[in-house]
Amino acid sequence: MDKKLIVANWKNHPQTLAESEAILDSTDEFLGSLSETEKFSLIFCPPFVFLEEVGKILKTSHLIHQSELGAQDISIDDNAALTGEISGPMLQKLDVRYVIVGHSERRWKLDESSETVNKKLKAALRNELVPIVCLGEKIRDENFKKFLYDQTIKTFDGLSLDEVERCLVAYEPVWAISTTLGARPDTPQSALESVGIIRDVLISRYSLVASRYLYGGSVTSANAREFLGDEGFDGVLVGSASVKKEEFIKILTIAGEL
Ligand code: PGA
Numbered sequence: 001m002d003k004k005l006i007v008a009n010w011k012n013h014p015q016t017l018a019e020s021e022a023i024l025d026s027t028d029e030f031l032g033s034l035s036e037t038e039k040f041s042l043i044f045c046p047p048f049v050f051l052e053e054v055g056k057i058l059k060t061s062h063l064i065h066q067s068e069l070g071a072q073d074i075s076i077d078d079n080a081a082l083t084g085e086i087s088g089p090m091l092q093k094l095d096v097r098y099v100i101v102g103h104s105e106r107r108w109k110l111d112e113s114s115e116t117v118n119k120k121l122k123a124a125l126r127n128e129l130v131p132i133v134c135l136g137e138k139i140r141d142e143n144f145k146k147f148l149y150d151q152t153i154k155t156f157d158g159l160s161l162d163e164v165e166r167c168l169v170a171y172e173p174v175w176a177i178s179t180t181l182g183a184r185p186d187t188p189q190s191a192l193e194s195v196g197i198i199r200d201v202l203i204s205r206y207s208l209v210a211s212r213y214l215y216g217g218s219v220t221s222a223n224a225r226e227f228l229g230d231e232g233f234d235g236v237l238v239g240s241a242s243v244k245k246e247e248f249i250k251i252l253t254i255a256g257e258l
Pocket of ligand 1: 217238240
């Protein structure tokens with residue numbers, strides 16, 4: 001089995017650098033206790049304000065062998081004056097390797113369109129970052145397949161095969177994200193059906209044969225084994241459980257056992 005990826009999307013948590021350090025300390029201690037290292041890789045995506053410090057910590061001790069730094073967003077433009085934005089070159093200078101684009105909280109709560117997501121995706125690729133491209137329907141109704149199809153086309157519009165190949169695709173149905181009212185996790189079986197829709201678009205438009213797919217949406221220690229153990233997924237994107245130290249270690253324990 002290939003090495004699985006566990007992406008920790010901290011969102012706008014924790015509140016302090018000290019709490020961030022505590023999560024990384026406990027992760028480091030756990031990694032040090034593993035007899036077989038590198039069964040899985042970790043990508044930590046902290047809030048911008050902690051990127052630099054988290055990046056330094058990831059270069060130490062056991063974390064250095066198994067973890068990398070990711071950002072949660074990127075500016076559409078590398079140089080233009082855009083108040084509040086963080087550009088690709090800035091991320092590069094902080095040794096950021098991955099960047100989340102198109103997260104549903106940005107799409108739905110901040111009105112980020114697929115056109116803007118597409119520009120951010122291009123900015124990530126231009127700056128040699130690996131985009132973690134989030135896709136997912138808001139409601140699983142009779143139109144969800146068409147929704148996912150259209151969202152995939154618009155999000156990847158204008159990219160070359162080589163560029164699409166460099167992306168990690170995260171299927172994250174909005175209704176499964178823990179902060180959505182009444183959220184419940186998807187099952188691997190139904191999530192794979194959705195991944196199939198995305199994959200079909202990428203094959204038909206870009207002749208893409210190999211790409212990497214993650215699942216995200218209420219991943220916890222209760223369901224991590226199902227998703228990490230399924231060969232249809234290359235890993236998971238973990239939100240709220242990634243800032244709960246004990247729960248996160250439980251997820252890593254499962255990944256270490258696979
Ligand atoms: P969740 O978040 O694990 O809290 O559902 C996942 C995400 O929003 O990326």
